[in-house]
Amino acid sequence: MILITGGTGTSGVPIVQALLDRGERLRVLARDPLKAAQLLGDDVELARGDFNDEQSLEAAMEDVERALLLSSPMPDTVAVQSRFIDVAKRAGVRHVVKFSAAGARPGSPARFCDWHGQVEKYLEQSGMTWTHLRPSFFMQNLLGLAGMIKSGTIYAPTGDGRAPFVDVRDIAAVAAASLSERGHENKVYEVTGPAALSYADIAATFSKVLDRPVKFMDVPRDAAKQNLVQAGLPEWMAEAINELNDEMKQGHLAQVTDVVQRVSGKQPVTLDQFVRENRVTFA
Secondary structure, three states: EEEEOOOOOOOOHHHHHEEEEEEOOEEEEOOHHHHHHHHHHOEEEEEEOOOHHHHHHHHHHOOOEEEEOOOOOOOOOOHHHHHHHHHOOOOOOEEEEEOOOOOOOOOOHHHHHHHHHHHHHHOOOOOEEEEEEEOOHHHHHHHHHHHHHHHHHEOOOOOOOOOEOOOHHHHHHHHHHHOOOOOOOOEEEEOOOOOOOOOHHHHHHHHHHHHHOOOOEEOOOHHHHHHHHHOOHHHHHHHHHHHHHHHHHHOOOOOOOOHHHHHOOOOOOOHHHHHHHHHHHHH
């Protein structure tokens, strides 16, 4: 049995589908099983619970051999995920796949990378086998920029920085392989798209596919943060996103790997493909 956490999110849903396509037996931890059933269908066993309820975690881990550790970003991420690791160890889980982040390392100036790095180290010291998935920026995040793209300008505080944006379906393919196959124990997978792209490159792709001008404008860091807060994000999360943008701008997240092809056997989705598939959203 495989336990999936975060199974109703942007990354979790395609991971569940990829595992179902492999014929795996799944249990998904969900705060709202009804909502989860609507998203995931009838082929998934659902367990009501959440990361802050140890008893629900213990119940969900009955007969579980492998688990995906994926949670929403919160200031207490390290404590929450470390608790999950403790419960998994007590429950006899043998292997944990940690959904981490590109650039993860303890002490990183980007708090998300620091938090994920701390949890990675804690998992490595647990005695269970592990796999760390470190995906780059999601192509699906560009859907949130549809308003900018429709207006003809993408605004971001990233300068000429590049990152190999990756489709969440490709992340899901790597996650599914790591959870359902042997040979991925104690491996770190930097999961990337096929090319490191700046936002100017991204704007050029939108221009080509949509057949109308889309440009990129570099903006001050503080202005980008203010825009995120005005859009409804808490101040800490807006600053955390800015820290990731800093890492991109400084060239720290530009590495391209062959992990998607090597681990899952599929060619990674290109940005051109992604934009064409979602053309209606951006048109």
